[in-house]
Amino acid sequence: MTPPPPTGRVGLVVNPTAGRGRGTRVHSRVAGALAAAGLEPVDLSGADVERAVANSRAGLSRGLDALVVVGGDGMVHLGVGALAGTAVPLGVVAVGSGNDVARDLGLPVGDVEASVAVVCDALTRTAGAGVRRLDAVAVSRPGGPTAHWYMASLSCGLDAAVNERANAMSWPSGGGRYVRALLAELGSFRPYGYKVTLDGDVWQGEGTLVVVANTPSFGGGMRIAPSAEPDDGLLEVVLARGLSRAGLLRLFPRIYPGTHVRHPAVEVRRARSVVIEPLEGAGATPPVAFADGERLEALPLQCDVHPGAVGVLVRREAGGTDRT
Numbered sequence: 001m002t003p004p005p006p007t008g009r010v011g012l013v014v015n016p017t018a019g020r021g022r023g024t025r026v027h028s029r030v031a032g033a034l035a036a037a038g039l040e041p042v043d044l045s046g047a048d049v050e051r052a053v054a055n056s057r058a059g060l061s062r063g064l065d066a067l068v069v070v071g072g073d074g075m076v077h078l079g080v081g082a083l084a085g086t087a088v089p090l091g092v093v094a095v096g097s098g099n100d101v102a103r104d105l106g107l108p109v110g111d112v113e114a115s116v117a118v119v120c121d122a123l124t125r126t127a128g129a130g131v132r133r134l135d136a137v138a139v140s141r142p143g144g145p146t147a148h149w150y151m152a153s154l155s156c157g158l159d160a161a162v163n164e165r166a167n168a169m170s171w172p173s174g175g176g177r178y179v180r181a182l183l184a185e186l187g188s189f190r191p192y193g194y195k196v197t198l199d200g201d202v203w204q205g206e207g208t209l210v211v212v213a214n215t216p217s218f219g220g221g222m223r224i225a226p227s228a229e230p231d232d233g234l235l236e237v238v239l240a241r242g243l244s245r246a247g248l249l250r251l252f253p254r255i256y257p258g259t260h261v262r263h264p265a266v267e268v269r270r271a272r273s274v275v276i277e278p279l280e281g282a283g284a285t286p287p288v289a290f291a292d293g294e295r296l297e298a299l300p301l302q303c304d305v306h307p308g309a310v311g312v313l314v315r316r317e318a319g320g321t322d323r324t
């Protein structure tokens with residue numbers, strides 16, 4: 001198929017709240033740098049996430065060479081949802097709090113000019129050489145139509161419960177909220193009951209963590225699935241059995257360097273399709289699932305990997321040669 005002719009139009013979706021207001025501060029800088037590079041930035045930002053999603057879809061239907069998101073992993077999530085299955089690539093200006101996807105993909109973090117330079121350079125390279133096709137993950141009710149897409153990981157264990165609780169707290173701001181939420185969750189913690197079906201194999205019973213990962217990191221640098229590869233056509237599924245509070249407190253710090261995968265209660269499996277269901281009687285009801293840090297919905301859910309579903313604008317490899 002002949003690619004459509006370049007329009008020079010680049011959709012720009014800025015999350016004003018990302019990185020505690022950093023998105024607002026960098027908005028005009030990003031637009032100005034894209035224009036200075038001869039591109040035509042089309043502002044698709046919205047007053048809230050719903051309007052940003054609607055604007056992105058409308059912009060895509062009018063024709064774009066790329067969609068550039070400005071924010072954290074939540075904005076990558078938004079971009080993947082809009083672009084999965086299309087030929088339009090995603091550019092990332094990582095100015096969020098966690099920025100796990102950008103870091104895992106070797107993109108600049110917290111450096112607006114460097115991010116825009118990567119976007120502009122990748123768009124001007126020959127025949128799609130600046131685009132890396134990555135797997136994206138479709139989430140549905142088991143057997144149902146796709147309801148969400150994600151890039152990094154879906155969680156429906158203790159970390160999701162902490163996320164849910166932290167979102168409901170008004171203080172303290174920043175990381176302190178997550179510590180307070182973790183302590184509160186641990187106070188009433190009882191392992192959850194799951195049935196997880198991985199390409200037909202069943203893992204079930206009491207569990208504390210179920211994470212279906214496409215990239216290695218979450219939560220601002222925690223190596224939850226250290227050997228996940230975003231372009232291998234496989235999901236890396238991290239499963240932790242029921243643990244006591246003391247056991248969990250010992251396990252959690254090991255997630256930062258990724259050494260939790262050697263803990264005897266933790267298993268890592270690979271699969272293309274994963275169905276996660278609550279298992280009544282085996283433990284507490286698992287929390288609502290989060291993906292890329294965004295709240296999705298309650299179980300049961302199915303995750304299916306779609307190889308190469310999203311193109312991301314990437315840096316030249318060391319030495320300045322184009323990726324083939």
Ligand SMILES: Nc1ncnc2c1ncn2[C@@H]1O[C@H](COP(=O)(O)OP(=O)(O)OP(=O)(O)O)[C@@H](O)[C@H]1O
Nearest residue numbers: 018019047048049071072073074075096097098099
């Ligand atoms: N106008 C808006 N456009 C897009 N998202 C918005 C907007 N206002 C609030 N949000 C919320 O911002 C969240 C995503 O934030 P984002 O990931 O971009 O930044 P962050 O949380 O600082 O970074 P990270 O996720 O990497 O820690 C979403 O949950 C979304 O609902």
